[in-house]
C-alpha cells in the first residue's frame with residue numbers, strides 16, 4: 630500500500646489516501662473532493678471542478694494522470 634495526500638493530487642489539504650495503485654488514490658481523491666464540496670468546504674471547490682473537467686475531457690487530461698501515476702510510482706511502500 631502507498632499513501633498520497635489530497636495536496637499531492639491537486640487538492641488543498643493533507644488528508645491521506647491509501648491504495649494499491651494510482652487509480653485507487655485518484656478515485657479516493659475524487660470521492661473526497663465531492664464530499665468536501667457537498668459539505669460546504671469552499672477550499673476544495675477549485676480542485677473539485679478540475680477533477681470533474683478531467684473526467685469530461687480524458688484525452689486533454691492524460692498529462693495529469695501520467696504525472697499522478699509517476700508520483701505514485703515514486704513513493705515508497707508503507
Ligand SMILES: [Zn+2]
Pocket residue numbers: 635636640641642643644661665673
Ligand atoms: Zn482535501
